[in-house]
Amino acid sequence: MTLPKIKHVRAFTVRGGGADYHDQGEGHWIDNHIATPMSKYPEYRQSRQSFGINVLGTLVVEIEAEDGTVGFAVTTGGEPAAYIVEKHLARFLEGRAPTDYEKIWDQMYFSTQYYGRKGLVINAISGVDLALWDLLGKLRQEPVYHLLGGAVRDELIFYATGARPDKAKEFGFIGGKMALHHGPAEGVEGLSKNIAELADMRSKVGEDFWLMWDCWMALDVDYATRLAIAAHDLGLKWIEEAISPDDYWGYAALKRNVPKGMLVTTGEHEATRWGFRMLLEMDCCDIIQPDVGWCGGVTELLKISALADAHGKMVVPHGSSVYSYHFVITRHNSPFAEFLMMHPGPTEVVPMFHPQLLGEPVPENGRMKVTALDKPGFGVDLNPDIAMHRPYTH
Numbered sequence: 001m002t003l004p005k006i007k008h009v010r011a012f013t014v015r016g017g018g019a020d021y022h023d024q025g026e027g028h029w030i031d032n033h034i035a036t037p038m039s040k041y042p043e044y045r046q047s048r049q050s051f052g053i054n055v056l057g058t059l060v061v062e063i064e065a066e067d068g069t070v071g072f073a074v075t076t077g078g079e080p081a082a083y084i085v086e087k088h089l090a091r092f093l094e095g096r097a098p099t100d101y102e103k104i105w106d107q108m109y110f111s112t113q114y115y116g117r118k119g120l121v122i123n124a125i126s127g128v129d130l131a132l133w134d135l136l137g138k139l140r141q142e143p144v145y146h147l148l149g150g151a152v153r154d155e156l157i158f159y160a161t162g163a164r165p166d167k168a169k170e171f172g173f174i175g176g177k178m179a180l181h182h183g184p185a186e187g188v189e190g191l192s193k194n195i196a197e198l199a200d201m202r203s204k205v206g207e208d209f210w211l212m213w214d215c216w217m218a219l220d221v222d223y224a225t226r227l228a229i230a231a232h233d234l235g236l237k238w239i240e241e242a243i244s245p246d247d248y249w250g251y252a253a254l255k256r257n258v259p260k261g262m263l264v265t266t267g268e269h270e271a272t273r274w275g276f277r278m279l280l281e282m283d284c285c286d287i288i289q290p291d292v293g294w295c296g297g298v299t300e301l302l303k304i305s306a307l308a309d310a311h312g313k314m315v316v317p318h319g320s321s322v323y324s325y326h327f328v329i330t331r332h333n334s335p336f337a338e339f340l341m342m343h344p345g346p347t348e349v350v351p352m353f354h355p356q357l358l359g360e361p362v363p364e365n366g367r368m369k370v371t372a373l374d375k376p377g378f379g380v381d382l383n384p385d386i387a388m389h390r391p392y393t394h
Ligand SMILES: C[C@H](O)[C@H](O)CC(=O)C(=O)O
Pocket: 030, 034, 161, 178, 179, 214, 216, 268, 318, 319, 338, 340
């Protein structure tokens, strides 16, 4: 069957939550004194928005085929990513067959390599790649997970990220990952507060519920090691993104230092097969956590995942909503998924990219049946009530 060619690529920006999940209003758990690499500056300690964590906003990429079918995707990247999509990447898609995603990815990556490789440019490439897979699914009237090889199990199981693992347990999740609140600049007192918070949560959730810490690149190897040792008796399952994503040597050291049985995880700010190859070959972690909207999209994630499989490592994507769900259900080495709790409390389960998508499935009792994904493409629509802005055209 010959599919219609790609006619047009468009990029928009959107504000307010959604794919840029740090772009939340006041009082949200995700911006409440969370340890970051900027916490060494007291003026940026209380709020991540104060140093600009939400400065980019959401990027929406639309790809229209000649028959009028539109595929779309959302990721983080906002206006600068919209510029890259419209002025640079669109040329590699328009007039091409939507089945040519390998060649399109290769051309997007190597044409931007001199200013890209990681970060914003790869977010933009990821957005285009995901919109292309959405278009392919819509043209073939199949869910993306069918195009990726089909489901290897009949449901997804989730852990929840948020400030209330006790609530996550009530909601049926398999574990709860909390943001670490105090970084090295808050000294021994901060470290004791971190441990006290973990102890408090352990007393609420009982012995067997998974508890994890997300350290959002805030620590150094020494602090992370001391924290891990102190948290071991409280059953911390994993310590996540403890140090800078550029410090592969530090991760390798941390993995050697943590108590036996505790896992080291990282990778949400890593990109492409080459970045993940460093993490895997240097034995930096136990689980890699690519964000599907930031690592290069699904086309690249398939390569990253195969590499991880060959190294005997799990791939549990960071956030990524439907883009993660359609991938995780197809891989044996992705046995569970993350659910980011985007309710401000978080005391309710709301869709991860709320309010930007319509039809975005949510776990029920911490699980999601594969049938929840049985719609063409990624199975979601853009919420027409959200104002979209197209800052550039080509
Ligand atoms: C809670 C973390 O600081 C971050 O906002 C989300 C994240 O890294 C994760 O879900 O993983």
